[in-house]
Amino acid sequence: MQRDDLSPGGDHSAVSTTPLPSWSDGPAKAAILDFVQRVTTPGPDFLPRARRIATFDNDGTLWCEQPLQVQFYFGHQRLEALVRKDADLKQQQPYKAYLERDIAAIKQMGKQGLFEVGATAFAGNTEDEFDAEARSFLAGARHPKLGRRFIDLTYEPQVELLEYLRTNGFKTFIVTGGGIDLVRALAEDAYGIPPEQVVGSSVKTRFELRDGVGVLVKQAEIDSFDDREVKAHNIGLHIGRRPIFAFGNSDGDLAMLRYTLTGDGPRLGLLLHHDDAAREFAYDREFHLSPLAEALDHAAEYGITVVSMKNDWRTVFVPDATASAA
Amino acid sequence: MQRDDLSPGGDHSAVSTTPLPSWSDGPAKAAILDFVQRVTTPGPDFLPRARRIATFDNDGTLWCEQPLQVQFYFGHQRLEALVRKDADLKQQQPYKAYLERDIAAIKQMGKQGLFEVGATAFAGNTEDEFDAEARSFLAGARHPKLGRRFIDLTYEPQVELLEYLRTNGFKTFIVTGGGIDLVRALAEDAYGIPPEQVVGSSVKTRFELRDGVGVLVKQAEIDSFDDREVKAHNIGLHIGRRPIFAFGNSDGDLAMLRYTLTGDGPRLGLLLHHDDAAREFAYDREFHLSPLAEALDHAAEYGITVVSMKNDWRTVFVPDATASAA
Ligand SMILES: [Ca+2]
Ligand SMILES: [Ca+2]
Numbered sequence A, B: 001m002q003r004d005d006l007s008p009g010g011d012h013s014a015v016s017t018t019p020l021p022s023w024s025d026g027p028a029k030a031a032i033l034d035f036v037q038r039v040t041t042p043g044p045d046f047l048p049r050a051r052r053i054a055t056f057d058n059d060g061t062l063w064c065e066q067p068l069q070v071q072f073y074f075g076h077q078r079l080e081a082l083v084r085k086d087a088d089l090k091q092q093q094p095y096k097a098y099l100e101r102d103i104a105a106i107k108q109m110g111k112q113g114l115f116e117v118g119a120t121a122f123a124g125n126t127e128d129e130f131d132a133e134a135r136s137f138l139a140g141a142r143h144p145k146l147g148r149r150f151i152d153l154t155y156e157p158q159v160e161l162l163e164y165l166r167t168n169g170f171k172t173f174i175v176t177g178g179g180i181d182l183v184r185a186l187a188e189d190a191y192g193i194p195p196e197q198v199v200g201s202s203v204k205t206r207f208e209l210r211d212g213v214g215v216l217v218k219q220a221e222i223d224s225f226d227d228r229e230v231k232a233h234n235i236g237l238h239i240g241r242r243p244i245f246a247f248g249n250s251d252g253d254l255a256m257l258r259y260t261l262t263g264d265g266p267r268l269g270l271l272l273h274h275d276d277a278a279r280e281f282a283y284d285r286e287f288h289l290s291p292l293a294e295a296l297d298h299a300a301e302y303g304i305t306v307v308s309m310k311n312d313w314r315t316v317f318v319p320d321a322t323a324s325a326a
Helices: A027-040 A070-085 A087-091 A095-098 A103-122 A129-141 A154-167 A180-191 A230-236 A251-261 A321-326 B029-042 B070-085 B087-091 B097-101 B103-122 B127-140 B156-167 B181-192 B229-238 B251-261 B321-325
Strands: A053-057 A171-179 A198-210 A213-224 A245-248 A267-275 A304-310 B053-056 B171-179 B198-210 B215-223 B245-248 B268-275 B305-308
Touching: A027 A154, A027 A304, A027 B127, A053 A154, A070 A087, A070 A095, A070 A103, A070 A129, A070 A171, A070 A180, A087 A095, A087 B215, A087 B245, A095 A171, A095 A304, A103 A171, A103 A213, A129 A180, A129 A213, A154 A171, A154 A180, A154 A245, A171 A180, A171 A251, A180 A198, A180 A230, A198 A230, A198 B229, A198 B251, A213 A230, A213 B229, A213 B251, A230 A251, A230 B198, A230 B215, A245 A251, A251 B198, A267 B070, A321 B251, B029 B156, B029 B268, B029 B305, B053 B070, B053 B156, B070 B087, B070 B097, B070 B127, B070 B171, B087 B097, B097 B103, B103 B171, B103 B198, B127 B181, B127 B215, B156 B171, B156 B181, B171 B181, B171 B229, B181 B198, B181 B305, B198 B229, B251 B268
Parallel strands: A053 A171, A053 A245, A171 A198, A245 A267, A267 A304, B053 B171, B053 B245, B171 B198, B245 B268, B268 B305
Antiparallel strands: A198 A213, B198 B215
16 A cells, blocks of 8 residues: 555654754745645645655755865865876876865866866776775765764755655655766765665766676766756656756756746745855855856746755754764 | 565565466576575575666567567657658658668668667657657557557566566666657556666757746757667666666677676576567567677576576466457
8 A cells, every 4th residue: 555545644644753853943844844745645736656756956955065065075085096196197287276275276167177077087997996985985084174074064954854755755866966976875875865866977987897797987078967957857867757846056956946846736946045154154156166146036936945054954964973973 | 674674584475476477487487586585585695675676678578579679660650740741751761761661771770770760750849748649659559460559568477577576675677778768658557667767768858948847858869879888887877786687688788687797696687588489479689670699699608597488488468458448
C-alpha cells in the first residue's frame, strides 16, 4: 500500500515530531508546510508520489559557498600536488592564480573557468581515483575563516527540509553547477541523496580496460557546465520530469526555478538570500562567481518565495561532527 | 528498518510465490537465483541495497527489436506527417528510404543514423509535445509481422526479473541506445522503471519561455548516442556507481557488461541470445543494426552468462493487453 492512501491529513501526519525545527515560524516555513500539505492530501492539489520531484542547488543553497565554492579549495589542493611534480606549472596561468590564492584573478575566471581548471587538473584519473581523492579531501579540509570542516558547513534547516520532503513521498535531487563527482562524494552522507540523484557539471570520460578492469577515465573536455539554462536541460536529461519544488540561491538557478514554477498544478520555488553576516555571510549581486540579482529583483513577479537566512533560520549549520567527537 | 536485516535467508524469502515462473530451470535461472541469494544474504558476498544497481539494455533485451527497432516505426510515422506538410521531403534522403520502408537502405544508415533522422524530425518539439506523441504512438502501433502492439511485445521473463530484483532491494535502470524520451514514455508502465532511471540516446534541448511557460525544446543536434563505450560513460554520468548486474543482447552492451563484470565482489552479466525463430526471431551477428558477435564469441572468457531464449524462457511475451480487454 502506498503511504499516500493512509491518511486524509497527509503523509507527514505520520511524523510525530514538529517538522522543520530549525526554521522560524514565518512566511517561508508556512509556504513549505502548506505546499507539502496540499500535494499529499486528497483534494484538488494532490499529486501521486511519482510527481513529487524536488530539486536543490548545492553551493550556497545546501552548504556555504563563501569566500569561494569548496570546489576551488579541492582544485587548489590538487594543483599543489601537480606542482610538486612539475614546478614549471607554478608560473603558468590559471595555475598561478590558483596557487597564489589570487582571489581577484580567480573570480575573473568565472565559475565555468574554475571548473575547467579542475577538469584539466584531474584529466587521466579514473572515476574511482577521483572519488577516493574527493572523500579524502572532504574528510579533513577546513574552511579558511570559519574553522570548521567544509562538510560541517552544510545547512541544518536544509537537511531537515530534504528529510521532511522525503518523508512526504518526495524524491530529492541535487542540480548543481559544481562537479557532479565531488558532490556525489558527500551527498549521501550529508544530505541522504544517492549518487544517481545528483546532477551536476561533468567532463567527458572514456571507457578503458586497465589491467583487465573496465574503468572510466576523466578527460579534460567539459561534457556539461550545469548552470543557468543548462540546469533545465539537465533536469530533462537526468530526471525526465518537471520538478514541482525547486530551491536555489542565485541567478544560476533561475531557469530551474522558472521551469518548475510555470508548470501546471501546485508549485513551490524558493531562493535563499544570504543576509546574515553575523552567522554566515551577507551577499547577493556583488558575488561575481554566482550573483543573485535578477531572481531577487523579480522574485514576486516570478512567484519565487525568498528565504531570509537571518529571519527564517533559527540555526544555520549542522552540528560540528569533529567537535562532538572530541 | 531495512529489509536487508530481516532474514538470514535473504530478502527474497519474503516472496511467497516461486520466483521467475517464466524462466525454465537451467543454468541461467540458477545463476540469477544464486547471485541474488548471495548479495542479499549475510556473508562474504552480501552487499547493502545502495550497491545493488542493475542495468538493462532495452531493444532486444526487454522487448522485440526485429525486423527493426520500434524507434524506426515511430520515426516513420513522424516523417509521414512531415511529408503531408512538405511533399518535397519525400524525394530527399534519408526520408525517402524511411518512407518507402527501404530496409536495406535503412540498415545501411546504422543505428546512429536512424537516431539522427529522428532527431531532425522532432527538432522544435518541446519535451511535453514529444512525450504526448510517443504515448499516442505506443498506445496503438502494431508490429508489422507479429500483429500485436509493440508494447505487448515486451518479454515476460524480463518483466519478472526486474520485479524480482526490485523485491530484493535492487534499483533497476535501463541503459538504451534508443531515444531516452521514447523509452521513458513506456518504461514506467511496461517495466516499473521511472523516467529518472532511464538512460539513453539524447538530443540537446534549449530552455525557452513560450507564452510565459518554461519549456525544453528539442534541437537537431545529438547530445549522446548511447551505444558501446558511451553506455559505460553514461552509467557514470547518470548513476555514478558501477552496476553489479547487467543484461544486454548485443556487442553494443559489451562495454556495459565488462564495466559491470570487472569490478570487485559479486557480479552477474547476462546476454540474451535470440535463437528462437518459432516464438520470436533467430539472429545474432548478421543483424547489421545491432550485431551480436564479439560478446557471444568471448562470453566465457568475459564471464558473461548467455541466456537462450529458446531454452531458458518458458514464455516470451507478456499477455496481449488488447486481447484480454476484448
Ligand atoms: Ca548556488
Ligand atoms: Ca539491444
